[in-house]
Amino acid sequence: MSALAVAPTAGGAGRPRLEVDLAAVAANTRLIAGRTAAELMAVVKADGFGHGAAAVARTALAHGATSLGVTSIEEALVLRSDGLTAPVLSWLNPVDAAYADALRAEVDIAVPSREHLDAVVRAQRGGPHQRSARVHLHLDTGMARDGAEPSAWAALCRAARRAERAGLVRVVGVMGHLGCADDPADECNVLGRRRFGWGVEVARGAGLRPARRHLAATAATLLDVRSHHTLVRVGAGLVGIDPTGTTPLRSGLTLTAPVVSVRRVRAGSGVGYGHAWTAPAATTLALLPLGYADGLPRAASGRAEVMLRGRRRAVVGRLSMDQAVVDLGDDHAEPGDVATVLGPGDAGEPTVADWADWADTLPHEVVTGIGPRVLRTTRPAEPGPAVPVPAPSAVPTVLRSLP
Numbered sequence: 001m002s003a004l005a006v007a008p009t010a011g012g013a014g015r016p017r018l019e020v021d022l023a024a025v026a027a028n029t030r031l032i033a034g035r036t037a038a039e040l041m042a043v044v045k046a047d048g049f050g051h052g053a054a055a056v057a058r059t060a061l062a063h064g065a066t067s068l069g070v071t072s073i074e075e076a077l078v079l080r081s082d083g084l085t086a087p088v089l090s091w092l093n094p095v096d097a098a099y100a101d102a103l104r105a106e107v108d109i110a111v112p113s114r115e116h117l118d119a120v121v122r123a124q125r126g127g128p129h130q131r132s133a134r135v136h137l138h139l140d141t142g143m144a145r146d147g148a149e150p151s152a153w154a155a156l157c158r159a160a161r162r163a164e165r166a167g168l169v170r171v172v173g174v175m176g177h178l179g180c181a182d183d184p185a186d187e188c189n190v191l192g193r194r195r196f197g198w199g200v201e202v203a204r205g206a207g208l209r210p211a212r213r214h215l216a217a218t219a220a221t222l223l224d225v226r227s228h229h230t231l232v233r234v235g236a237g238l239v240g241i242d243p244t245g246t247t248p249l250r251s252g253l254t255l256t257a258p259v260v261s262v263r264r265v266r267a268g269s270g271v272g273y274g275h276a277w278t279a280p281a282a283t284t285l286a287l288l289p290l291g292y293a294d295g296l297p298r299a300a301s302g303r304a305e306v307m308l309r310g311r312r313r314a315v316v317g318r319l320s321m322d323q324a325v326v327d328l329g330d331d332h333a334e335p336g337d338v339a340t341v342l343g344p345g346d347a348g349e350p351t352v353a354d355w356a357d358w359a360d361t362l363p364h365e366v367v368t369g370i371g372p373r374v375l376r377t378t379r380p381a382e383p384g385p386a387v388p389v390p391a392p393s394a395v396p397t398v399l400r401s402l403p
Ligand SMILES: *Cc1c(COP(=O)(O)O)cnc(C)c1O
Pocket: 043, 045, 091, 177, 216, 217, 218, 219, 233, 234, 235, 236, 237
C-alpha cells in the first residue's frame, strides 16, 4: 500500500447509505398490535422517525395499525399528497396553522386550548368542507407541555360541545400523554392515568362522546394496559426502539459508508481536530466520508465503533462534520471497502442503541438525526428489490397540489 490509497469515484457506490428494512417495521407493528385490544395509531412524525413517513405508514397500516399520527399539519399533508387515505391526526400546531388545508385534506386536529378551538371553528366556517371538523381535545396529563391545563378543561369541553351542536366540529377523541411511562413505578403515571380518566368524565359531562380515548405511547403500550383505553399512539416501537427494555423489537436501519482512503501513520501522529487522539503506535487509519452532519453524534467521539473487515474498529479522534477516522491497527483495508456504521446487530455491528449510549442520548435522537446527504433505500416488507427513495427535503409549508 502507498502512504495514501484513495477510492476511485463510482456512481452511487461511493456514498454513505441508509437502508430501511420495512420487514422490521412490519414485525414490530404486528407484535405491538398483538399486545393491546385498543386500536393502534402509527406515529410517523419526523419523517417516520427518520425511516420515511409514507413507507412506515403504509407498512404499519398493512400490519395492524388503523390510523396515523403526526405532529404538524404539514406532516399530515405530506402523507395525504403521498396518497395515504387513512385517518391522520395532527396534534401540535400554532393557532395560525393551516387549519383550512387540514380540513380540506380530512386531517383530524388535536385542540389544546380555546384559542385553538376558535381557529379550527373559523377554518370550518370558512369552508366549504364536506363535514364538520374532526377534533381530539388534548388534556395535559402531567407534563406541563402540550394540552389544556386541567383548570381550563371544563370550559374547553363546553365550548367544543357548543361548536359540535352548531355542526362545526365533531369531538371524536380525547388525548393525554404520559411523561414517565418507561418507569411504571413512577407516581407520575398514577397521576397521569387519574387525570386522564377525570378528563374523559368531564368531557362526557359536557355532552361529548369521544370514541377515541388515548393516553399511551410506546412505553405505556408495552408496560401498562390500564393506559390503553381505546387507542394507543406508537412511534418508536414501530421502528424497533423499546424504551422499556422488555420487548424483542427489531431495528430496520443499516447505515454503511465506503472507505475513502487508507493511510499508515507513525506513533505519535495526532488525528483530526484538536489532535484529540494520538496514535500510541504506528497504525493504519481508514477514512469514512460521514460525520455529525450525517447524524453521527459528535458526543460519541472517543467511544464510537464501526464494523469494518469483519471486526469492530474504534473511531478515533473527534468526529468531524463530514468525516470519521477508523483505527485498523495492523490490519488492512482497501479504499472502497464498506464499513457498517450501524445495523440491527445481527453480525456484531454497532446498533442504534450503541450509538445512543456512546453519545449519552436516546435512540430516538440517533434515528431522527440521519442527515439528508445519506442516500436512502427502502427494502419492502414483502420480498422484492430495494428501491431508491429521495432524501427528505424540507417539509413544504403549504401543499398547493392538494385537491
Ligand atoms: C411522539 C409522540 C408519540 C409517540 O411516542 P413513542 O414513544 O415514540 O411511541 C405519542 N404521542 C405524542 C403526543 C407524541 O408526541
